[in-house]
Amino acid sequence: QSVLTQPPSASGTPGQRVTISCSGSSSNIGSNTVNWYQQLPGTAPKLLIYSNNQRPSGVPDRFSGSKSGTSASLAISGLQSEDEADYYCAAWDDSLNGPYVFGTGTKVTVL
Amino acid sequence: QVQLQESGPGLVKPSQTLSLTCTVSGGSISSGSYYWSWIRQPAGKGLEWIGRIYTSGSTNYNPSLKSRVTISVDTSKNQFSLKLSSVTAADTAVYYCARVWWELYPDAFDIWGQGTMVTVSS
Numbered sequence: 420q421s422v423l424t425q426p427p428s429a430s431g432t433p434g435q436r437v438t439i440s441c442s443g444s445s446s447n448i449g450s451n452t453v454n455w456y457q458q459l460p461g462t463a464p465k466l467l468i469y470s471n472n473q474r475p476s477g478v479p480d481r482f483s484g485s486k487s488g489t490s491a492s493l494a495i496s497g498l499q500s501e502d503e504a505d506y507y508c509a510a511w512d513d514s515l516n517g518p519y520v521f522g523t524g525t526k527v528t529v530l
Numbered sequence: 531q532v533q534l535q536e537s538g539p540g541l542v543k544p545s546q547t548l549s550l551t552c553t554v555s556g557g558s559i560s561s562g563s564y565y566w567s568w569i570r571q572p573a574g575k576g577l578e579w580i581g582r583i584y585t586s587g588s589t590n591y592n593p594s595l596k597s598r599v600t601i602s603v604d605t606s607k608n609q610f611s612l613k614l615s616s617v618t619a620a621d622t623a624v625y626y627c628a629r630v631w632w633e634l635y636p637d638a639f640d641i642w643g644q645g646t647m648v649t650v651s652s
Binding site: 454456462463469470511517519520522523524 | 577592593638
């Protein structure tokens, strides 16, 4: 049911920069803010980025978000082994008064 | 700090109603700055938003589940609950409860429960 499309996987070596894309439409990303979540194996998701490009307290500044039109992206600079996780974009969808939609998810592997 | 904890049966029979409760500790569920949601994740798959409730009782549901979902809040117990009727194997998933502090993190889930696995099987 995901209406936000992400690449299924991304990878990099320690210290590299990795970028994850999130493609949506005018009813979700195009008209609402984007959030990003990190899900480490076997754990609940954690808020990583909110309001397109804001980091909650405690999130390293290696993580950054951006949005343009109906797409968004998450960048991880200085990739570390502990960044190996699943990443999900998300946004409210204005069609039919919702729902809140998540992306398809991207598995980041640190080589 | 605020913590969320899901509870409820781990096994539900097909066609029955799945019932889960999320207990909020370390803070009041009644603050007007929050709303509360349920989200689920089938094994090896992505996240699906189920619905949300404000402490006023106002709700919004995922249209794909709306006919089967009821979310309610009990402020006296600092809990909110999920009921999903007529379940099938497709409803087997880890169910999470989560908070949105809309003044600080608009429409972003800043606190999550650890999740509870629910299997639908006879």
